[in-house]
Amino acid sequence: MSLRNCRNVKVLKVAPVGQQERPDEFYEITLEYPDWDEWRPGQFVMVRPVAWPLDLVWGRPFSIYTADETSLTVFIQKSGRGTARIAALRPGDEVAVWGPLGNSFAMEPDAPTLLLAGGIGIAPFRGYVERHPHPGNVRLFLAHRVPLECYPYDIIAADVCADCMLEKTSTDLQAIIDAMGGLIREYAEKGGLVLACGPTPFMRTVQRFAKEYGARAQVSLENRMGCGVGACLGCVTKDSAGHHVQVCTRGPVFWADKVEF
């Protein structure tokens, strides 16, 4: 057991998700547990298959979707060469995994907590909901462009109050922004916690409303990463004083009023 490590582990299971709607795009990849002492929702891992040739030199960062004493699962969407090859892994293949990396989302069991997910940004919230002692205090809002079946929405909605909005047109987008504004305002007024993960424009919207309504909000940033351990300085963002800080080690979760992106 260790606090943080780099291990070669075997792929246990590769489960496609949402095949009817978007074949070959979303996958749950389950790996042998790398023997960590502990992990917290919001943290991430770097994954690089051992057999990868040197044409792709970096591992790929994925938030921890869920884990138990025997396995670790990441939820991935194919979006480039690296994720395509990771999706093509088969049980028994070996991957190097280093983690758990970065910090985690705030968890205040008694505080009303709003989870705002933009598309694949839903991934870390599966573990968050599983770990939350009082899921009755948690609510999920998912904004998505691809069909709902592609996301673990139902799994999360089985435990917490959840709703979702599909974006197909610019009118939909405005409705989503309005809904987010309403929700963030509501949670600001009741002194709750707002946690967000999604694409950059989505996070900027969260940051803007959090500032406007004075909400306590955290955003999880996902920059391109070379190393995941704070060394390459390729994933930096700016803190509120305008200084570059690594997303991988100082984040990926930042208080919305303490970061510029």
Place this chain on the structure above:
Amino acid sequence: MDMHVSFGGLNLKNPVMTASGTFGFGLEFAPYGDLKKLGGIVAKGLSLKPREGNPMPRIAETPCGMLNAIGIQNPGVEHFVTQILPSLPWRDVAVLANLYACDAAEFGELAGVLAAEEGVAALEVNVSCPNVKEGGVAFGQDPAQIARVTEAVKKRAGSKPVMVKLSPNVTDITVCARAAADGGADALSLINTLSGMAVDIRTRRPRIANVIAGLSGPAIKPVALRCVHQVVRSVDIPVVGIGGIASAEDALEFLLVGAQAVQVGTANFLRPDFAFNLVDQMEALLTEIGAKSLDEFRGSLQLPLA
């Protein structure tokens, strides 16, 4: 096999060092291996004053390598010596400081600060800054400037060995190597990154905000090997090989052409325990190929008769 190496005033327990800018200050990698196992750690580049570095995006993955234009983001030399160096296991592993400055006087001042530190085993000089006073050509591309900067560092370095890191972006790297040697360098390390670029036809933008960036990784290994081969034959001072090392075999290739030691850079991103594993793998491979000792193997490249 005895993996210990001594050269240019440095004593390393093995020939594996980590390259500047790819291993943080070392502590970032402590969860993944025992820092004391390494031959040496070259800390990330230090300037006199803190630097914020370049805007994002700063890195891009390219076939068998990567581009970076970080811009020497660092907390400044004062922060390094007071806040970081004391927590590094420098009594048990050689910690080299990497110096970045934009004129000879500043280099000298930086060397003076670091020379006073017991925990610093040697100084590595990064000559990649464009010299504004001399028309923007990097120090590393002008032999006269390399000599001047080396002298300035050497003058303030006290008893610390001075290693000059050479750029491959020159017509003849042996001229630069001789200039550093003439300036008093105790050793050379090479190569730094190759100048490169990547663009995106969809967004019609460069992939790196700085536009021009440094290429590293396995893609540059043949260039690095050629440079080391040429330099060891043109100067009398020891050479440390750097460039695309991603296996024990790669590392031994640099020793075969005559490097005393190697630095591992981009491969630290392949997995964070890479450098630690390399120490054992190199020793095992030397035995496997029948090398009698490091000294016997080093520089034993059999060249065709002219």
